[in-house]
Amino acid sequence: MVNKKLKTNLDTALLILEKSLPLFARAGYSGVSMRNIASAVGISGAALYHHYQDKQSLYLATMEYAFSDKATGIQSALDNTGTPEQRLERFVANFTKQMASDPDFRALLHRELLDGDEQRLKLLAENVFIEPFKSIKQLAQEMALNCDAHLLAISMAGLILFHFETESIRRYLPGGLKKHNDPKVIARHVIGLLTGEFGK
Amino acid sequence: MVNKKLKTNLDTALLILEKSLPLFARAGYSGVSMRNIASAVGISGAALYHHYQDKQSLYLATMEYAFSDKATGIQSALDNTGTPEQRLERFVANFTKQMASDPDFRALLHRELLDGDEQRLKLLAENVFIEPFKSIKQLAQEMALNCDAHLLAISMAGLILFHFETESIRRYLPGGLKKHNDPKVIARHVIGLLTGEFGK
DNA sequence: GTCTATAGCCTGATAGAC
DNA sequence: GTCTATCAGGCTATAGAC
Numbered sequence: 001m002v003n004k005k006l007k008t009n010l011d012t013a014l015l016i017l018e019k020s021l022p023l024f025a026r027a028g029y030s031g032v033s034m035r036n037i038a039s040a041v042g043i044s045g046a047a048l049y050h051h052y053q054d055k056q057s058l059y060l061a062t063m064e065y066a067f068s069d070k071a072t073g074i075q076s077a078l079d080n081t082g083t084p085e086q087r088l089e090r091f092v093a094n095f096t097k098q099m100a101s102d103p104d105f106r107a108l109l110h111r112e113l114l115d116g117d118e119q120r121l122k123l124l125a126e127n128v129f130i131e132p133f134k135s136i137k138q139l140a141q142e143m144a145l146n147c148d149a150h151l152l153a154i155s156m157a158g159l160i161l162f163h164f165e166t167e168s169i170r171r172y173l174p175g176g177l178k179k180h181n182d183p184k185v186i187a188r189h190v191i192g193l194l195t196g197e198f199g200k
Numbered sequence: 201m202v203n204k205k206l207k208t209n210l211d212t213a214l215l216i217l218e219k220s221l222p223l224f225a226r227a228g229y230s231g232v233s234m235r236n237i238a239s240a241v242g243i244s245g246a247a248l249y250h251h252y253q254d255k256q257s258l259y260l261a262t263m264e265y266a267f268s269d270k271a272t273g274i275q276s277a278l279d280n281t282g283t284p285e286q287r288l289e290r291f292v293a294n295f296t297k298q299m300a301s302d303p304d305f306r307a308l309l310h311r312e313l314l315d316g317d318e319q320r321l322k323l324l325a326e327n328v329f330i331e332p333f334k335s336i337k338q339l340a341q342e343m344a345l346n347c348d349a350h351l352l353a354i355s356m357a358g359l360i361l362f363h364f365e366t367e368s369i370r371r372y373l374p375g376g377l378k379k380h381n382d383p384k385v386i387a388r389h390v391i392g393l394l395t396g397e398f399g400k
Numbered sequence: 401g402t403c404t405a406t407a408g409c410c411t412g413a414t415a416g417a418c
Numbered sequence: 419g420t421c422t423a424t425c426a427g428g429c430t431a432t433a434g435a436c
Binding site: 027028029030031107110111112113114115116121122124125126129130133134137145146147148149150151152153154155157158159161162163165166168169170172173174175176177180185186189190192193194196198 | 227228229230231307310311312313314315316321322324325326329330333334337345346347348349350351352353354355357358359361362363365366368369370372373374375376377380385386389390392393394396398
């Protein structure tokens with residue numbers, strides 16, 4: 001109750017984004033109503049329209065909020081010290097850990113890949129993936145992996161993300177174990193595959 | 201107009217599934233209304249309820265229809281002739297081609313991974329993935345790849361599917377080219393990664 | 401087996417008081 | 419900046435004629 005004057009405008013607008021993010025992540029754009037969001041925030045539906053013009057604007061703002069500082073987090077896994085192999089290992093371990101800790105981000109990412117329009121896909125690319133992508137491509141070149149760097153960067157992300165994406169179904173597939181959801185186990189496996197250390 | 205008598209019951213029920221499949225694939229469960237489906241089929245909304253109890257039943261039936269013969273298609277890529285390396289190559293090339301040719305199936309798969317309940321995930325696992333999964337695991341063992349077979353099977357599927365999943369965003373990422381959507385290029389890349397032929 | 405009509409509820413969005 | 423009340427239309431699902 002202290003300083004109620006400051007608890008206005010910007011605070012509510014931000015609170016709305018905070019509350020709508022997990023709703024959109026779990027049910028998607030058309031699975032969430034403005035009333036759902038309003039009641040999660042604790043205000044009336046009409047009040048939402050004071051902060052955001054319409055549902056689409058609110059959704060876009062939620063995506064901007066969800067993606068805003070993800071790039072720096074991912075980028076931090078890509079510092080330039082050590083051998084290429086060490087940097088690869090550090091990146092995979094770190095990226096896996098970050099993805100494991102943020103299921104809402106993962107869900108929004110996959111929903112955007114399915115449903116995103118040009119504007120939102122561009123936002124996602126520019127705000128989140130372009131910079132890490134460049135670094136990974138450079139890393140691929142330094143490792144002298146003799147393949148298309150773009151394809152390799154996609155493969156690295158896919159190797160990690162797909163294990164989380166399939167978490168819900170792997171329990172119905174033969175050999176599925178709890179440990180396969182452990183970010184450390186996943187990272188170890190991906191590093192092994194990428195460095196060819198599994199032999200053959 | 202010939203044989204109008206035969207154009208009843210089962211035919212309409214099937215036609216409904218055929219028409220609802222791409223709608224659900226592109227917009228998801230809550231993004232498609234019974235009216236949307238009815239008008240795609242060319243009948244009234246009420247008529248849908250003669251064939252399916254409610255929207256959920258229709259959706260489940262659509263998933264069963266979409267997944268029904270996918271297992272055999274995938275399995276056909278896994279015949280037992282040749283060396284493990286040849287079989288791996290054939291499987292990756294064939295699976296990639298199949299996935300490339302069926303964007304609706306891919307979309308439904310990803311939507312189910314995001315939203316599927318236990319019943320539908322079990323359906324997807326049992327009708328589509330269990331048998332190919334077993335074969336891949338056996339292949340992994342024969343290739344003497346020294347890693348967890350379950351993780352490897354997931355990785356193989358992920359390596360292929362993620363390239364399609366990111367098709368919409370890759371055009372905003374550096375180095376994205378048309379050829380990266382070519383199933384032959386993708387398959388070649390995945391095979392190279394899995395066999396370690398890119399060096400390092 | 402399909403139709404029209406409709407019930408009852410939920411939707412996004414607005415008007416206007418406070 | 420938030421509320422209550424409300425609108426117009428969409429939603430799932432049903433009733434009953436043909």
